[in-house]
Amino acid sequence: xxxAGLNPMPQARAFRRSPDxxxxxxxxxxxxPTRLSFLRQLLRxxxxxxxxxxxxxxxxxxxxxxxxxxxxxxxxxxxSLVAFAHDLPPxxxxxxxxxxxxxxxxxxxxxxxxxxxxxxxxxxVPLQEAGRVSRRELSLSRANRSVRLFDHVVERLAAGAxxxxxxxxxTGYLMRTTAVYGAGKFGAADRAVIGxxxxxxxxxxxxxxxxxxxRAFTVDLVDHLARAKGGARAARLAPALKRGLGVGNSTGLxxxxxxxxxxxxxxxxxxxxxxxxxxxxxQTRVGAAERAGFRSALETARENxxxxxxxxxxxxxxxxxxxxxxxxxxxxxxxxxxRNAAHPWDDLWRWGQETLxxxxxxALLAAMLEPHGALIDGLGDxxxxxxxxxxxxxxxMKLGELRSILQAHYAxxxxxxxxxxxxxxxxxxxxxxxxxxRLGARHDEPGAERELPLDTGRQAAALWQALxxxxxxxxxxxxxxxxxxxxxxxxxxxxxxxxPFAEIRDNLIAAEMLPIDILRCKLAxxxxxxxxxxxxxxxxxxxxxxxxxxxxxxGGGHEA
Amino acid sequence: xxxDPRTDTALDxxxxxxxxxxxxxxxxxxxxxxxAEEAAAAACWLARAGMDWAGxxxxxxxxxxxxxxxxxxxxIALADAAALSDAVTPARRRLDCPGFMLPFAARMAERTxxxxxxxxxxxxxxxxxxxxxxxEGPVSIVGRAEVTIQPDTGGRTPCPDWPQTHRGAxxxxxxxxxxxxxxxxxVPTSASSQAGxxxxxxxxx
Numbered sequence: 001x002x003x004a005g006l007n008p009m010p011q012a013r014a015f016r017r018s019p020d021x022x023x024x025x026x027x028x029x030x031x032x033p034t035r036l037s038f039l040r041q042l043l044r045x046x047x048x049x050x051x052x053x054x055x056x057x058x059x060x061x062x063x064x065x066x067x068x069x070x071x072x073x074x075x076x077x078x079x080s081l082v083a084f085a086h087d088l089p090p091x092x093x094x095x096x097x098x099x100x101x102x103x104x105x106x107x108x109x110x111x112x113x114x115x116x117x118x119x120x121x122x123x124x125v126p127l128q129e130a131g132r133v134s135r136r137e138l139s140l141s142r143a144n145r146s147v148r149l150f151d152h153v154v155e156r157l158a159a160g161a162x163x164x165x166x167x168x169x170x171t172g173y174l175m176r177t178t179a180v181y182g183a184g185k186f187g188a189a190d191r192a193v194i195g196x197x198x199x200x201x202x203x204x205x206x207x208x209x210x211x212x213x214x215r216a217f218t219v220d221l222v223d224h225l226a227r228a229k230g231g232a233r234a235a236r237l238a239p240a241l242k243r244g245l246g247v248g249n250s251t252g253l254x255x256x257x258x259x260x261x262x263x264x265x266x267x268x269x270x271x272x273x274x275x276x277x278x279x280x281x282x283q284t285r286v287g288a289a290e291r292a293g294f295r296s297a298l299e300t301a302r303e304n305x306x307x308x309x310x311x312x313x314x315x316x317x318x319x320x321x322x323x324x325x326x327x328x329x330x331x332x333x334x335x336x337x338x339r340n341a342a343h344p345w346d347d348l349w350r351w352g353q354e355t356l357x358x359x360x361x362x363a364l365l366a367a368m369l370e371p372h373g374a375l376i377d378g379l380g381d382x383x384x385x386x387x388x389x390x391x392x393x394x395x396x397m398k399l400g401e402l403r404s405i406l407q408a409h410y411a412x413x414x415x416x417x418x419x420x421x422x423x424x425x426x427x428x429x430x431x432x433x434x435x436x437x438r439l440g441a442r443h444d445e446p447g448a449e450r451e452l453p454l455d456t457g458r459q460a461a462a463l464w465q466a467l468x469x470x471x472x473x474x475x476x477x478x479x480x481x482x483x484x485x486x487x488x489x490x491x492x493x494x495x496x497x498x499x500p501f502a503e504i505r506d507n508l509i510a511a512e513m514l515p516i517d518i519l520r521c522k523l524a525x526x527x528x529x530x531x532x533x534x535x536x537x538x539x540x541x542x543x544x545x546x547x548x549x550x551x552x553x554x555g556g557g558h559e560a
Numbered sequence: 561x562x563x564d565p566r567t568d569t570a571l572d573x574x575x576x577x578x579x580x581x582x583x584x585x586x587x588x589x590x591x592x593x594x595x596a597e598e599a600a601a602a603a604c605w606l607a608r609a610g611m612d613w614a615g616x617x618x619x620x621x622x623x624x625x626x627x628x629x630x631x632x633x634x635x636i637a638l639a640d641a642a643a644l645s646d647a648v649t650p651a652r653r654r655l656d657c658p659g660f661m662l663p664f665a666a667r668m669a670e671r672t673x674x675x676x677x678x679x680x681x682x683x684x685x686x687x688x689x690x691x692x693x694x695x696e697g698p699v700s701i702v703g704r705a706e707v708t709i710q711p712d713t714g715g716r717t718p719c720p721d722w723p724q725t726h727r728g729a730x731x732x733x734x735x736x737x738x739x740x741x742x743x744x745x746x747v748p749t750s751a752s753s754q755a756g757x758x759x760x761x762x763x764x765x
Binding site: 134135183184185186187188189190191192193388391392393394395396429430431432433434435438440441445446447450453475476477480481484485486487488491 | 572573574575576577584592593594595597598601633636637639640641642643644667670671725726727742743745746747748749750
């Protein structure tokens with residue numbers, strides 16, 4: 001973590017969970033969004049800094065085809081979402097990455113776009129991967145309508161009525177993004193271009209801003225279509241209903257390898273969250289405001305859990321665990337919790353660890369962080385990473401030290417027999433058609449010889465074997481001259497020694513490995529809710545539900 | 561080694577695109593993953609320095625040189641060994657595509673905190689910790705040359721700051737060849753993978 005030296009609460013160290021406990025997929029797959037999640041950080045900053053928002057362009061015909069520009073104007077810089085709305089036939093609507101047309105396409109522009117910029121973007125953004133954006137763009141994305149709800153809302157508003165509240169709650173969004181590309185993809189600006197800007201320093205701020213402005217666009221679009229259809233009698237979507245709408249997102253395997261390929265970043269996300277939990281557990285009293293805030297967070301979590309549905313068996317079991325856990329937490333907080341204990345929050349946490357399933361424990365974590373903004377929000381500044389400085393291998397490290405690192409951080413990997421079918425059943429690869437990461441069945445499908453190096457456990461175990469019989473005082477540089485194939489494992493081990501939360505401590509090629517566990521962890525850090533797996537490898541989620549809209553923040557005064 | 565836009569149409573790539581393309585192309589060309597990751601980092605360094613990263617990478621991937629003359633392998637060994645000594649030991653060695661050695665020598669400069677010069681065939685490149693390279697003379701990327709690596713003791717001319725831009729140009733011809741290498745390492749998506757990813761589902765809901 002980049003600001004470890006500034007840690008104002010060294011006493012929290014004693015309350016930290018170990019990486020062996022935290023970095024397991026079963027637990028990562030129960031992650032909940034917290035106030036450190038990236039969309040929460042974005043909303044807090046925009047509110048605190050008094051950002052202004054406007055919509056300088058709205059050129060939309062009666063069918064909802066056209067373009068719009070939404071601006072977010074901060075104290076130092078302006079960012080603009082450029083939106084293109086299209087007339088998409090139902091047979092062309094697909095959320096998969098293989099799609100070639102969408103209901104709407106977007107780019108986040110760095111500044112205020114001029115007419116030439118808009119024309120350039122109009123020629124490229126609707127094509128998405130087949131087009132090309134430039135260093136002036138920070139993200140490229142697209143969204144499809146949630147057709148049934150979208151049409152219902154337009155119909156009702158056009159008739160001067162409000163849509164059915166239950167239907168809105170059930171789906172939760174008018175459109176869902178099917179990809180949000182940032183950080184240099186398809187010609188966009190690299191992360192390094194914006195990483196030093198205070199408002200972009202936290203991870204994925206450009207992408208979150210793009211999605212948040214997309215949410216405003218989806219509501220404006222239904223209002224526009226209702227007016228075009230119903231004329232003067234059309235109603236506008238009521239603020240209370242509008243607030244409950246987010247932006248959906250459909251996402252798959254493509255984002256899973258990110259957490260494995262960015263170990264320092266993963267460490268910093270995890271460490272910030274774990275430090276936040278440790279700080280709360282280290283508190284010696286429960287303040288009245290914190291107690292009220294915690295109870296409110298629990299109540300919100302229970303309401304959310306009641307509305308959160310999934311058709312997937314694994315997720316349904318988790319949701320049952322979650323609802324039951326939240327009931328038990330509420331009962332314990334009302335009756336059993338000793339708030340006079342030396343460390344009352346730690347007392348509560350330990351109770352949760354002993355009595356709740358993983359799903360409930362991680363929900364408790366999120367609720368415990370919620371009322372402690374003053375204590376933990378600064379940790380959001382530590383969640384970015386300078387990965388380039390961590391890249392070089394230390395060739396002077398002695399093999400004895402490398403061996404100790406493997407023993408300390410890779411014990412989970414060293415005892416596995418990777419020749420057993422179930423332990424090497426999968427392989428990660430890059431697909432020929434979309435150049436996207438995919439997961440293959442090693443024993444049934446061709447291509448394993450072109451495997452991506454995401455078999456982290458197997459590589460660590462192979463390195464461990466290669467070290468057998470080697471002298472302790474031999475430098476790593478000498479080993480790598482003779483055995484260059486161990487280079488990725490050496491690099492990861494050295495990174496993990498410095499960043500103990502860098503590595504997912506599970507076999508990522510095992511038959512029982514669930515990619516959705518990786519996705520849930522990453523999406524929780526984004527701030528996603530309503531995690532709804534559709535298989536073991538793709539999910540739908542919602543972003544920004546119940547968050548303020550641009551016009552709310554323009555006026556100020558809303559809790560983000 | 562500067563890019564010559566007259567040769568054919570140049571594409572402007574972000575560093576993340578260069579990194580992904582270079583790593584996958586190197587792997588597709590049969591290099592180990594460790595070498596591929598290093599090749600990607602080196603390609604980005606060359607691109608930031610305004611050098612012909614793609615031409616240099618292709619020269620390395622096409623090279624038939626053995627371990628000792630391969631600029632990528634020699635560069636990796638040089639950077640790995642940098643921490644073994646506080647001092648930069650002068651060395652002279654024969655390399656294929658010596659320009660590709662520069663990013664690794666820069667890492668040695670970073671690690672030891674010393675300025676380093678590389679001389680070959682009328683070219684001198686000065687590398688200082690934290691700075692962009694200072695190039696004197698033409699940088700040839702093709703062919704083999706005797707390269708001298710030594711501490712820069714006499715020079716006082718400062719090296720330039722890194723430019724603010726984070727892009728790299730690539731000619732259409734080089735891009736096509738790198739893509740060809742990259743495609744050699746991709747796998748056709750299987751039917752079961754597509755089904756698991758939801759390809760059979762209707763999204764009109």
